[in-house]
Amino acid sequence: MRRRLVSLALHAALVIGAVATLVPLAWMVSASVMPTGEASMFPPRFLPTHTTLAHYRDLFDRLNLGRSFLNSALISISATFFCLILTSLAGYAFARLRFAGRDRLFRSLLAGMVIPAQVAMLPLFLLLKAMGLVNTYWGVLIPYLAPIFGIFMVRQYALSVPQDYLDAARVDGASELRIYWSVVLPLCRPILVTLAVFVFMGTWNDFMWPLIELTDDRLYTLPVALANLSGEHAQDTEMMMAGSVLTVLPVLVLFLALQRYYIEGIMMGGVKE
């Protein structure tokens, strides 16, 4: 009897928490399909009287948010691709190859992780300006390409690759690049998936850097475009909610599909949001 009561109380608390967690997201979706003006009524409504997709059409036809969507996709996918190559090469080398100055270099990298990224942003902007990369895709991409936490994650994982595999490949006469590509990468697949999810989401969701680096609204990523619109179109609640859904949906779906990898990545620690 007591056990039943405790169980009931626990589940009640969990359900209340779950509802509170989901209400903002549910209202976002609901308001995005409300007829114009219905999300700004008193008393506020939670569900639409009838649903419409007009605001989504407006986003693409009038506000050109499809372009921002493609920008976000292009930047996030490229960042993920280059980051996987660069961090896996470096992470594997730090873990398994003995080279001059390895430990000193790795310690410097770890020390760099305590420096807030914002500290580098002003000079980085000036540097990219001097290189003619301000307001370009490459300019936005550069800080995402070789995240220190990525190198760290791959290194931790690559430490567990059996030495026998590497030795056997060497005896067979494989080149170091070949060993990396055919032996190490397949064995590191789980951590690379985890890293890919982190980098894709981190890039997709990032705001401050693209806000600084991109000045032309044709290059805006979704978060920058959305923040911009929320000033001009603050009154168009339903349309802003449609924009929010469009921005959140891809990462939410990706998370639901790959959440095991994502959560394992957090457990590895040393991962910054």
Next chain:
Amino acid sequence: MSASTGRPGSAKAAPVARPPDERRENRAGLAFVTPALVLIGVFFFLPVVAGMLLSLTDFDLYALGDLGAVRFVGLHNYATLLASPEFWKALANTFYFVLVGGPLSVALSLAAALLLNEKLVRFKGLFRTVYFAPVVTTLVAVAVVWRYLYHPRFGMLNQALSLVGIAPIDWLGNPRWAIPAIIVMAAWRSFGYNMVIFLAGLQAIPDSVYEAARLDGAGPLRRFWGITLPLLRPTMMFVAVMTMIGYFQLFAEPYVLTAGTGGPANATLTIVMLMYKEGFRWWNMGYAAAVAFVLFLVVLAATSLQLALQRGGRE
């Protein structure tokens, strides 16, 4: 970009003739780390050092067009900073976020983790996914959503509060409520992250410890204070430091919720917002670099302090 410029097997590093295997490994290792290290060196460490130098100059809008106009001004920017009420306001706000938002977020995460860790709970995976979902959402998008939830007249929050007889609050328009409102939103979005870390910490505590305590007649509260919290201490420290650092760097939440102003009347202006405003809106880059460097020092000091506390606690 991925092409390596690595100098093959730098001869200086290997004065003694080494077996070919070692030379090969050395060469490959250097070649593999070079692309990433060059990028990190040129586009992160170099800017960090340059930022310190930048903070000693009067780099402004004119310098942006003509680099010859930059002058070395020593610690002038720091002196201006320390004399600026806006800076102190931003610093105070940031500490408000860290000292109130930090513990609140951590407590919320711990509470959720404790609930989820109970043996009687069913559908654990489902609840975990739900609680975690806000973490992966795009901050700007959900901040836009919360702006409407906080609307004094049409917002869901005031509507819900009116059910229990609380009069409408102008959450983001009232200087007293603006920071709490932003903290609630930030905690909502991030608590799932620390919850997962706490869950891992809780699962590492062996059942036998609780069993022994139960045989000794310790109630749930006793077990929490006497076993769970002390054994969770390393996790707690990690989570506390990470959460604190996150709140020190708060930017997008107040930016979007206050339409880029840090208002009302600078009530939500944070250090990073101040840096952004001075550097990228007014192009006072020398001054903004000084703000950034102060942020660095504050984060470093806070991290060291907590790590020292952690070490002290272990002895």
